Amino acid sequence: MKKETSLSSDNADQQAYRIAFLISGFLQDRLSPEEHGELDDWVTASMENQRLFEELTDPAILEAGKAEFQKSRPDELLQHVKSSLQFTEPPRPSLFRRIWPYVAAACLLIGVLILWVNMQNKNSPSNKAGGRMGGERSSTRK
Structure with a gap:
């Protein structure tokens, strides 16, 4: 209807x-x-x-x-x-709201970089020999 x-x-x-x-x-x-x-x-x-x-x-x-x-x-x-007519400028977002995506991206990048460096240190040949650190020397002299 x-x-x-x-x-x-x-x-x-x-x-x-x-x-x-x-x-x-x-x-x-x-x-x-x-x-x-x-x-x-x-x-x-x-x-x-x-x-x-x-x-x-x-x-x-x-x-x-x-x-x-x-x-x-x-x-x-x-x-x-x-x-x-009423023209008003839209409110600007706060500083935090404008930069938080950049801060988050920087933190993510730093985290990935730290993870990558740690993975490289674990896979290095000096760390594979008996679990000794690179600065230690084995002394075979008596």
Whole structure:
């Protein structure tokens, strides 16, 4: 049931946009004969449509809107829009949050380096001979 309502709403929106396009074309005197006929059919379909068409195409209302538009300056409109918008700079993350990935990478690198050095010391030939350290010498003299 909701899908039907949604579809009819979409259809009504499409129809409203089409009528707005036709009225705009009528005001600018750019309608083809087929489009003019389509607009005439819509206007004559109901009294509400006729009243709305007359209101939207009334020269006095159009002139008042045009005068209001010309009276406002683009600079003032831009300032009004800018003043209503709130631009704030996002907060900067703390020093710790910015450098912790680098600190973690450095610690990992140092840990791997220490592990590698220890593995090299265990595999060196001087450590394999009787478990003696490299600085000790065996004395065979009596």
